[in-house]
Amino acid sequence: MGLLDGKKAAIFGVANDRSIAWAISEALHAEGAELAFTFAGEILEKRVRPLAEGIGSRIILPCDVTKDEEIEKVFTRLKQEWGGLDIMIHAIAFANKEDLANPYVQTSRHGFHLAMDVSAYSMVALARHAAPLMEGRGGSMLTLTYMGSEKVIPNYNVMGVAKAALEASVRYLAHDLGPKGIRVNAISAGPIRTLAASGIADFKEMLHHVSERAPLKRNIDATEVGKTALFLCSEWGSAITGEVLHVDAGYSIMGK
Ligand code: NAD
Ligand code: 0WE
Numbered sequence: 414m415g416l417l418d419g420k421k422a423a424i425f426g427v428a429n430d431r432s433i434a435w436a437i438s439e440a441l442h443a444e445g446a447e448l449a450f451t452f453a454g455e456i457l458e459k460r461v462r463p464l465a466e467g468i469g470s471r472i473i474l475p476c477d478v479t480k481d482e483e484i485e486k487v488f489t490r491l492k493q494e495w496g497g498l499d500i501m502i503h504a505i506a507f508a509n510k511e512d513l514a515n516p517y518v519q520t521s522r523h524g525f526h527l528a529m530d531v532s533a534y535s536m537v538a539l540a541r542h543a544a545p546l547m548e549g550r551g552g553s554m555l556t557l558t559y560m561g562s563e564k565v566i567p568n569y570n571v572m573g574v575a576k577a578a579l580e581a582s583v584r585y586l587a588h589d590l591g592p593k594g595i596r597v598n599a600i601s602a603g604p605i606r607t608l609a610a611s612g613i614a615d616f617k618e619m620l621h622h623v624s625e626r627a628p629l630k631r632n633i634d635a636t637e638v639g640k641t642a643l644f645l646c647s648e649w650g651s652a653i654t655g656e657v658l659h660v661d662a663g664y665s666i667m668g669k
Contacts, residue, residue, distance in 0.1 A: 415445025416647045421495045422446045423487070425476060425539060426504030426557075428453075428608045429460045433557055433635050434504035440639030441646065442468045446500065451476035451487055453505075478505055478535035488542040498546035500646045503539055503556040506609060507531040508572045513613065517570040528571040533578040540586050544595055552595045553646040556583060557638075558657060560601055560665050568614065580657050587655030596654035598645050603633045603661035628663030 422441050426434035427450055438448055449472035452461040458475070465473045472494055476483045491498055508528035512520050536556050543554060561569035562576035580599055587597040603623055610616050624632050641660045644650055659665050 415443070416643065416649070417441055417500075418445035420446045420499040421449070421491075421497065422500035422502065422646070423449045423451070423491060423498055423543070424502045424504075425451050425478070426502065427461050427464065428457050430464060431607050431635070432504065433602065433605065433607060433638050434502055435464060436635035436639035437502050437504070437555075437642040438464075438468070438639075440636070440643040441500065444643060444647070447495075449474070449491060449494075453477050478538065479530055481538070484538055484542060488546065492546060495546075497550055498543055499550055499552055501539060501543045501547075501552070501554045502642065502646075503536050503554070505531060505535055506557075506572060506575070508570070508575070510612070512571045513568050515570075520571045525571055525574075528575045529578060532572065532575040533582060536579055536582055537586065540590065540597065544590055544593065547595050548593050550594075551651075553650070554586070554590075554595065554597045555642055555645055556599045558599045558601045560603075560659075560661065562601075563665070583657065584655045591654055596645075596650065598650070598653060598655070599657045600638055600641055600645070601657050601659045601661065601665070602638050603627070603664055605633065605635055605638070607635070623662070623664050626664060626667055627661065628666070631662055633660060633662050
């Protein structure tokens with residue numbers, strides 16, 4: 414008997430086996446959920462397909478969230494294959510590399526729009542398509558955010574602004590979808606070495622800084638985000654919606 418036996422989950426944001434979305438997938442699968450995956454581009458398909466097939470997933474679809482047609486096709490297929498949906502995981506972010514290196518004040522109009530589109534608006538678009546499939550089943554949606562939305566983290570820049578919009582969207586989506594019995598939440602994760610963190614200047618120093626100051630005196634790993642995601646998306650989280658839950662070894666509570 415698993416906590417999620419018979420539940421159907423759509424996972425957006427696996428790039429490889431170090432992705433936070435993959436750790437969440439493993440946690441949901443271990444409790445009996447059936448999963449569908451999307452990938453952004455052919456290069457990532459080569460990584461995602463073997464991982465998905467390894468846990469028995471049959472639905473593996475392209476979805477660049479900047480393309481409305483691709484989003485529509487995913488949900489059309491999910492409706493055909495499953496007839497409904499219980500869980501949606503959004504673990505997607507992107508900003509131009511130069512916008513994570515130059516001063517925030519230099520952010521171009523295009524760079525701002527891109528980060529907002531991929532990292533914040535995509536949650537709204539996916540939620541709009543997922544909601545009709547979740548009606549009457551008590552669905553749950555979850556996204557991933559970072560403390561750079563609340564406090565200045567040098568170089569996080571336009572991503573911090575996009576995450577602030579994402580977190581506010583979680584609250585507005587929770588208000589819209591709550592009457593249908595659909596919950597919408599975010600996990601604010603501490604820094605984890607993933608593809609999205611590779612090439613970030615001084616990431617090692619940042620991990621060290623956090624582990625010295627966080628109450629638990631350590632960093633977190635993706636499996637801990639997976640366990641929290643399982644809790645939030647399962648019956649155990651049934652009264653939690655519109656929430657941003659920090660999974661960060663306590664780092665964000667500190668004032669010094
Ligand atoms: P990751 O690189 O494994 O995942 C990021 C995903 O975003 C990739 O799968 C990539 O394909 C996808 N993506 C980018 N542009 C896309 C587009 N146009 N369409 C569809 N997908 C697109 O890295 P991760 O660290 O697992 O990131 C997952 C989420 O976790 C992100 O929202 C990130 O902001 C958040 N997060 C990460 C950390 C960290 O330190 N790694 C901390 C807190 C929050
Ligand atoms: O959300 C993120 C990373 C998001 C991200 C990463 C990249 C790198 C490659 C978005 N866009 C891109 N674009 C690229 O071209 N994190 C929470 C991880 C992260 O990124 C940082 C961090 C942390 C932590 C950037 C600066 C400072 C800290």
